[in-house]
Amino acid sequence: MIFILIIAGVLFIVLTIAAGLIYIERRLLGLWQDRYGPNRVGPFGLTQVVADMIKIFFKEDWVPPFSDRPVFVLAPAILISTILLTFAVVPFAPGFNVLDSNIAVLFFLGNSSLGVYSIVLGGWASNNKYSLLGAMRASAQMLTYEVFMGLSLMGVVMLADSFNLREIVEAQRHGWFIFPQFIGFVIFLIAGIAETHRLPFDIPEAEGELVAGYHSEYSGMKFGMFFVGEYMGVTLISALITLMFFGGWLGPAFLPPIVWFFLKTAVFICFFILLRASLPRPRYDQLMGVGWKILLPLALLNILVTGALLLYFK
């Protein structure tokens, strides 16, 4: 019974945050661009999300006749399910997680790799050259950044001596891992932005060049699933940064652990939005070049140095 409650709680929290981010992002972008953002529907525009959802549900759910229908319909579902599955191993507070897995980090990395399928298949099934270009860019970008996304986390795994997210957090009782693993943090942050293809790394969508990239042909709630999936991805990466580098739910005792976790996660979500508000999109080859030529060697070097120091002090 308690297990079902936790699952329902996690689903509720994640979906609420992802939906709320639609509103929060627009408000924060407005704040940083000296305007207001949506402030008409309800107090402070809070029910804008409800209005958006009503609109998106009642839109014509059009499947292009030239598309590969089953794959076209399936693609957004893959994205949502891989991200929601990853939340199963995210501990929100001690005891508040669906699955206390020993391979949580690997499970996250594996699921984020599967997320590429959604975009590639969505772009391919759309049977549209812009969608295909977006999908190709997405696959290249995400494969590149997955390589050292995993590698950047290995320093943390070595320090905590565990793949279990709960144990990784517990190992940070005497100091957050951002201090010994600063390079790992920076690389994971950059890879996380590229992995969720948020701005400035939204090259798969790149509305200036590719209409809307891989989801050009999507409409109605299928587009909505890509849209919400992106926000869930942002939430996921922020939660993982919090867990891996900023001590998860650990914090002074005047607030309950779960509040600390959400506060820290919210800071990173806001940082994602700040990135969108301030940075332009790099060129595609620059993104790949930085990935392979700088970040991958840095990640490997980070592992090497961390491992050597660990062995030396053992």
Next chain:
Amino acid sequence: MFSILRSLWYTFLHAFHKRETILYPEEKPYLPPRYRGRIILSRDPDGIERCVACYLCAAACPVDCISLQAIEGENGRRYPAFFRINFSRCIFCGYCEEACPTYAIQLTPDFEMGEYNRQNLVYEKEHLLISGEGKYHGYDFYKVAGIDAGVKEKGEGANEQPPVDVKSLMP
């Protein structure tokens, strides 16, 4: 790398700046007196309509939204029988105001003319005429014109000489 962090910081500082948006329906923006909005027809100081139905505004209008018909009063004074502006076509360019020789047609800083029915945007003369003189006070075309239309005698105007008696040889 440094410039990326710097632009992040500068963007973040905008959280503490004043917002530029004017929340329109609650807060009206300042519109200068010469703003080009809804078109009106003004009257001269005596309260008679200024328009002499010369058709210059209709000719100047680039979208042909003005239509009118001239008729003549009992003392030779021209005025429009009807004067119609189709505001669903009007682009508020102000050419009609520039073309008008009598300051009759003027643009005002009012732009709130929303209608549910398109036909309601066609304004007739009774909708266009205002009771005042608009932007140009004390101006009466017939006081400076060379003809007698009941306002003044011929040759009695401010910058006018009495008419020359063509039958006389005296200088």
